[in-house]
Amino acid sequence: MSSREKSKNPDKVVAAREIAEALGVSVSTVSRAFSRDSKVASETRDMILEYAKTVGYQPNPMARSLITNRSGIVSIFISDIFNPFFPEALTALTDTLQQSGWNVMLMHVPSGKTPDDILPQAMAYKPEFIILMTATVAFQAAMATAKLGSHLIFFNRYVPNTEAFSVVCDNAKGGWEVADFLIRTGHRRMAYIAGTPDATTSIDRGRGFVERCRESGLDVLIDEGSRVFSYEDGYTAVQRVIKKAPDRDGIFCGNDIIAMGVIDALQHELGRRVPDDISVVGFDDVSMASWPSHGLTTYHYPVGRVVEATVGLIKEIEENPGLRPMSKVVPGWLVIRNTHRDRRRCA
Amino acid sequence: MSSREKSKNPDKVVAAREIAEALGVSVSTVSRAFSRDSKVASETRDMILEYAKTVGYQPNPMARSLITNRSGIVSIFISDIFNPFFPEALTALTDTLQQSGWNVMLMHVPSGKTPDDILPQAMAYKPEFIILMTATVAFQAAMATAKLGSHLIFFNRYVPNTEAFSVVCDNAKGGWEVADFLIRTGHRRMAYIAGTPDATTSIDRGRGFVERCRESGLDVLIDEGSRVFSYEDGYTAVQRVIKKAPDRDGIFCGNDIIAMGVIDALQHELGRRVPDDISVVGFDDVSMASWPSHGLTTYHYPVGRVVEATVGLIKEIEENPGLRPMSKVVPGWLVIRNTHRDRRRCA
DNA sequence: CTGAAAGCGCTAACAA
DNA sequence: TTGTTAGCGCTTTCAG
Numbered sequence: 001m002s003s004r005e006k007s008k009n010p011d012k013v014v015a016a017r018e019i020a021e022a023l024g025v026s027v028s029t030v031s032r033a034f035s036r037d038s039k040v041a042s043e044t045r046d047m048i049l050e051y052a053k054t055v056g057y058q059p060n061p062m063a064r065s066l067i068t069n070r071s072g073i074v075s076i077f078i079s080d081i082f083n084p085f086f087p088e089a090l091t092a093l094t095d096t097l098q099q100s101g102w103n104v105m106l107m108h109v110p111s112g113k114t115p116d117d118i119l120p121q122a123m124a125y126k127p128e129f130i131i132l133m134t135a136t137v138a139f140q141a142a143m144a145t146a147k148l149g150s151h152l153i154f155f156n157r158y159v160p161n162t163e164a165f166s167v168v169c170d171n172a173k174g175g176w177e178v179a180d181f182l183i184r185t186g187h188r189r190m191a192y193i194a195g196t197p198d199a200t201t202s203i204d205r206g207r208g209f210v211e212r213c214r215e216s217g218l219d220v221l222i223d224e225g226s227r228v229f230s231y232e233d234g235y236t237a238v239q240r241v242i243k244k245a246p247d248r249d250g251i252f253c254g255n256d257i258i259a260m261g262v263i264d265a266l267q268h269e270l271g272r273r274v275p276d277d278i279s280v281v282g283f284d285d286v287s288m289a290s291w292p293s294h295g296l297t298t299y300h301y302p303v304g305r306v307v308e309a310t311v312g313l314i315k316e317i318e319e320n321p322g323l324r325p326m327s328k329v330v331p332g333w334l335v336i337r338n339t340h341r342d343r344r345r346c347a
Numbered sequence: 348m349s350s351r352e353k354s355k356n357p358d359k360v361v362a363a364r365e366i367a368e369a370l371g372v373s374v375s376t377v378s379r380a381f382s383r384d385s386k387v388a389s390e391t392r393d394m395i396l397e398y399a400k401t402v403g404y405q406p407n408p409m410a411r412s413l414i415t416n417r418s419g420i421v422s423i424f425i426s427d428i429f430n431p432f433f434p435e436a437l438t439a440l441t442d443t444l445q446q447s448g449w450n451v452m453l454m455h456v457p458s459g460k461t462p463d464d465i466l467p468q469a470m471a472y473k474p475e476f477i478i479l480m481t482a483t484v485a486f487q488a489a490m491a492t493a494k495l496g497s498h499l500i501f502f503n504r505y506v507p508n509t510e511a512f513s514v515v516c517d518n519a520k521g522g523w524e525v526a527d528f529l530i531r532t533g534h535r536r537m538a539y540i541a542g543t544p545d546a547t548t549s550i551d552r553g554r555g556f557v558e559r560c561r562e563s564g565l566d567v568l569i570d571e572g573s574r575v576f577s578y579e580d581g582y583t584a585v586q587r588v589i590k591k592a593p594d595r596d597g598i599f600c601g602n603d604i605i606a607m608g609v610i611d612a613l614q615h616e617l618g619r620r621v622p623d624d625i626s627v628v629g630f631d632d633v634s635m636a637s638w639p640s641h642g643l644t645t646y647h648y649p650v651g652r653v654v655e656a657t658v659g660l661i662k663e664i665e666e667n668p669g670l671r672p673m674s675k676v677v678p679g680w681l682v683i684r685n686t687h688r689d690r691r692r693c694a
Numbered sequence: 695c696t697g698a699a700a701g702c703g704c705t706a707a708c709a710a
Numbered sequence: 711t712t713g714t715t716a717g718c719g720c721t722t723t724c725a726g
Contacts (some may be wrong), residue, residue: 013470013495015719026697031721038721041695061471062409062418063719066702070673071409076453078438082634083407087434091425094455098465103472106423108441118445124408125450126360149361231638260640268639287429291578292615293640362703373713378705385705403715414717560701 013058023051029091034059047094061103061110065126069149074102074314075127077118079134080196081111082230083257084286085301086133089155092307093131100311109134116140123148129314131155135196135228151317157200163325165317167310170331171283174299175208177334178252180283183216186343187250187279191221193237193262195229195254202229202254205283209252221245229254234261235269242270249278249343256282256298263294263339275341285335295338305330361404370398380381381406411610412473416496421449421661422474424465426456426481429577430604431633432648433480436502439654440478447658450521456481463487470495476661478502480544482575498664502657510672512664514657517678518548518630521646522555524681525599525628528561533690534597534626538568540584540609542576542601549576549601569593573671576601581608582616589617594626596690603629603636603645605682610641610686622688632682643684652677 023030025044032038033048052058061343065071095103107122109115115134122130123145130145133155139233145152154166182190192209195202197343206222213220223241226233234253238261241248253259259282266280267274274280275297282289282298289296309328317323370377372391379385380395383690399405414560421444427433441451454469462481469477470492477492480502492499501513522539529537534691539556542549553569560567570588573580583601585608588595600606606629613619613627621627622644629636629645637644656675664670 013473017719019480027720028698028722029696031719033695035721039695044695054469058467058471059721060413060719062412062473063702064721066407066413066704066719067721069702081434081438084431084434087428087431087437090434091428094453095457098455098468103468104453106437106441106451108438108445110442117615120403120405121445121450123360124405126407126409231634260638263468264639287578288635291607292611364703374703375705375714376712379712382705386711391711406705409701411705413703414705414722415719580701668714 002066004092012054013060015347016057016059019048019052019055019057020145023048031059032262069126071126071128073100073105073125073127074129075105075107075122075125075133075150076131077107077109077115077122077134079111080229082228083255084288084315085303086236088286089303089307090133092303093155093310096307096311097314100315106277119145123150126150129153129317131310132157135199150294151314153310158307158327159201165313165325165327167306167313167328167330168328169301169306172203172208172211174283175205175210175252176212176330177208178283178299179209179212181334181336182250182252182279182281182340183212183218185279185340186345188218189245189247189249190218191241191245191251193226193241193253193258194222194224195226195233195250195258197224197226199254201230205252205254214272221248226254226258229257231257231261231264232322234258235265236261238262238265239269242266242272251280252279253282256284256286259281259296259298259339260288260294263296275339278334279340279343281340285332289335290337297337297340298335300332300335302332303332351539354516359408361402363404363406365551366395366399366402366404370395378406418466418471418473418475419448419450420452420472420474421476421478422452422454422472422497423454424454424469424481425463426458427576429575430602430631431635432560432602432631432650435633436650436654437480438500440657443654444661447662449493449661458589459511459565466492470497473497476500476664478657479504482546482556498661500657500660503653505588505674507547512660512662512672512674513676514653515547516653517676518551519555519558521630521679522552522557522599524555524558525630525646526556526559528626528683529597529599529626529682530559530565531686532626532687533692535565536592536596537565538570538588538595538598540581540588540598540600540605541569541571542573542580544571544573546576546601552599552601568595573601573605574603578604578608578611581605583608585612586616589613589619598625598627600627600629603631603633603643605629606643606645606686607635607641610643610683622686625636626687626690628687632679636682637684644684644687645682647676647679649679 016027019030020027033045061072129151131153160164192206208266210220223237285298285300363374366377367374379387379394476498478500509548539553557567570584632645632647
């Protein structure tokens with residue numbers, strides 16, 4: 001019916017061969033034009049690149065990966081949905097990776113499952129990096145992954161006693177500074193409400209907090225009854241705390257969302273005013289924390305910098321594949337708002 | 348140094364050829380064992396599948412896609428980060444797709460860019476479906492996409508005057524019901540604070556609201572000054588509204604986050620009590636809306652059902668590739684909490 | 695610097 | 711029902 005030759009699939013995306021034919025070069029040369037460190041006459045490359053642009057050609061990453069073993073894919077594992085921190089971080093991370101030419105595959109780890117459970121599905125696409133934003137520990141995954149050639153990076157978490165890459169905020173220092181601040185403003189009867197039990201964030205924040213309290217000879221009531229970093233868990237936890245120790249004057253929470261649950265329960269269930277009767281401090285500084293309705297005093301987690309550090313780490317690993325596993329630690333800072341009061345005159 | 352033969356890459360993932368050799372069958376047979384509608388002796392298939400399981404083999408989707416033109420990938424485009432509705436939906440959608448065997452590629456559309464700008468990068472991996480969760484309209488993308496063989500689905504949005512698949516909540520009906528509820532409880536001086544200007548969600552919610560008000564002969568003050576569906580925009584918008592019309596007794600907002608900004612500004616900047624002086628109703632019913640600190644009266648958006656409808660639509664399109672573009676509409680319902688008051692006795 | 699040829703892992707058409 | 715052959719689109723030796 002038509003005079004088309006050989007074009008079995010008329011609407012198919014243009015392939016390297018067509019570029020080659022149109023320009024009177026070989027497919028190898030076309031391929032080389034798209035590889036930075038291949039030797040091509042710069043005029044040839046320019047010609048190819050220009051023509052490719054007009055017809056909208058780009059090398060098929062699937063075909064390419066078959067031979068190079070480089071998929072151009074970064075897999076991000078997520079699970080925690082309660083914490084607005086994660087969407088913020090996920091978006092920033094995706095954006096930065098995308099701009100560096102990576103494509104992000106998103107894997108969700110449903111509650112009740114571990115990253116290990118869904119690792120096989122993720123590995124099918126041979127991601128070059130796997131970024132774990134999940135709360136659950138994934139020791140097995142780390143091993144399997146290393147064998148299969150994907151690099152594993154823990155985002156906002158690390159696995160104790162394991163050699164793996166990780167990027168975290170300085171949680172222990174943050175906890176320490178919060179305690180220091182509360183102590184210097186006259187608080188004496190502290191409590192720490194932890195988040196997800198095995199999350200290093202929760203553990204380290206609490207550890208730093210307790211350490212600074214001990215330095216001043218203060219004991220800390222620690223509540224570890226929360227199952228996750230959620231509003232509901234904070235809401236419940238503080239009721240346990242106040243029942244056990246009604247005299248508390250300063251509560252540090254595993255993160256902002258827990259803190260908001262804590263504040264609401266204090267005011268609506270326990271008849272305490274925040275900050276008049278009791279101070280509450282969070283961790284993360286999610287955008288909601290700055291809303292007038294919350295005005296949460298918290299420790300700022302510099303998401304942007306942690307994301308930059310993560311993508312920087314990826315570049316380093318790429319350039320130096322033999323790099324030893326390491327941890328990047330980014331500092332945060334205290335943000336003072338309205339859920340805290342200076343109690344020195346009341347001492 | 349070693350006696351390994353031909354194994355250029357010792358740690359390589361096992362491929363079909365190795366399965367074939369080990370079992371004394373051809374690679375085609377192995378391939379067929381993994382294709383549901385291929386004719387293989389069921390004993391042969393069982394043998395292959397079982398052996399494959401023990402050595403952890405699964406067909407390489409990249410290689411497969413080269414020949415089948417089916418990538419197994421669904422691309423999800425996101426942009427709106429202010430609204431907690433999106434992480435909730437994204438997580439649910441990813442999870443459901445994953446369980447159906449799809450892999451999700453996440454593309455972020457930064458502010459100032461349109462989906463069209465990043466479409467080329469997404470298309471490189473030849474996603475079979477593209478789900479747009481972005482606020483921005485993407486008319487060009489729809490066209491380009493259809494040509495290249497990916498199906499486009501608008502999630503929580505549609506493009507007026509274009510034939511495309513979409514799954515939405517019944518926004519107009521929602522707005523209508525909110526107005527009906529406010530009117531029946533004695534409100535007379537209404538306002539609607541819109542969200543992202545060209546978002547069909549914002550437009551339809553407002554349209555339904557206004558329609559019901561008109562039915563009762565009530566005029567509605569409409570504020571369309573918001574740039575996005577954000578807390579800050581709500582905070583600013585309501586100040587414009589009250590300056591222009593200080594007598595308002597019922598405000599309907601484009602979504603919950605705007606509503607929270609509105610409530611905070613009313614109480615902290617404008618000296619109005621909610622709900623005593625004025626009622627505020629949101630839309631979405633994000634998890635935060637049910638916190639005691641907000642107790643927001645709002646219209647519930649059934650995320651789970653919309654996700655199900657979306658994945659259902661994908662299945663339908665797969666089974667019937669010639670399916671005409673259509674819209675799936677899922678109903679929501681009103682959730683009454685504490686930002687509203689019955690004003691009938693004050694009339 | 696460029697082209698020819700081989701092959702990455704897989705599926706599909708064709709024989710047997 | 712199974713094996714053989716060809717080839718998806720690309721990169722990479724190896725010649726020239």
